[in-house]
Amino acid sequence: FRLIAREKITAPAWWLVYFRSCRPELLGLTMGPAIAAWLSHHSEIAEWTRWPSWFALLGIFFLHTAAFLWNDVQDHVLGFDRESRRRGSQVIQKGWVTAAAMKKWAWLNFALAIAFGVPAFLNAPVQLAAVCAIALVCLVILFSNRGTRWGFSDLALVLLFGPLLVAGISLASFGTYSARDVALGLALGTLAVWVLQARKFEHLFRSKAEGSHTFLAYWDFDFARRLWLFEGSLFF
Secondary structure, eight states: OHHHHHHHOOOOOHHHHHHHHTOGGGTHHHHHHHHHHHHHTGGGGGGGGSHHHHHHHHHHHHHHHHHHHHHHHHHHHHTGGGGOTTSSOOTTTTTSSOHHHHHHHHHHHHHHHHHHHHHHHTTSHHHHHHHHHHHHHHHHHHHHTTTGGGTHHHHHHHHHHTHHHHHHHHHHHHSOOOHHHHHHHHHHHHHHHHHHHHHHTTTGGGSOGGGSSSGGGGSOHHHHHHHHHHHHHHHO
16 A cells, blocks of 8 residues: 555655755755855955865765755654654655655765865864864764753754854865854854754644753743743844
């Protein structure tokens, strides 16, 4: 029965499914800080035309896509996407692609991120190794869901979408970074988490607190709303 139902589903072209699954509405959270890092180094505009800058940007795109593809697979396997029809890209739920195929897409995009990221990594290997090590710690915190009640997961997201991303792009593109890049990253990272939390408010209180990956779920709605507004003010 499932095979018959699957065959009757008309799926768009593969590249449209891929574009939908890479969550284009959220590309600004990753590509935005990367481009902002370029703009903050306006005195080094000639460096933009060199290959490390574009390799780093492509690496960020494929890493962004891999992360959201994997997130869609996990939401499907754990059943979180059934709690909200607006959660994720919905390409699995619509029958356009299987979870197994999307998992392969995630690994392929991760491999492409490494392929484009390693050449840019050689522009400042020591500093970028430190950035990658801190990013790995942040990912461990997110996947293990440790310290969520105290906001550790949110802090990890701030670092990943903010200072680590901006400083990493600056190092990969120009071989250096400054305190201004860190400050810019903190502002953009705070904004990214604020946007992600706003999107989660729709289904935040339908899920168990320990599965939400955000400390807002541990508070009542009114207090969580005030915390969210306060976090938004930190961006400025």
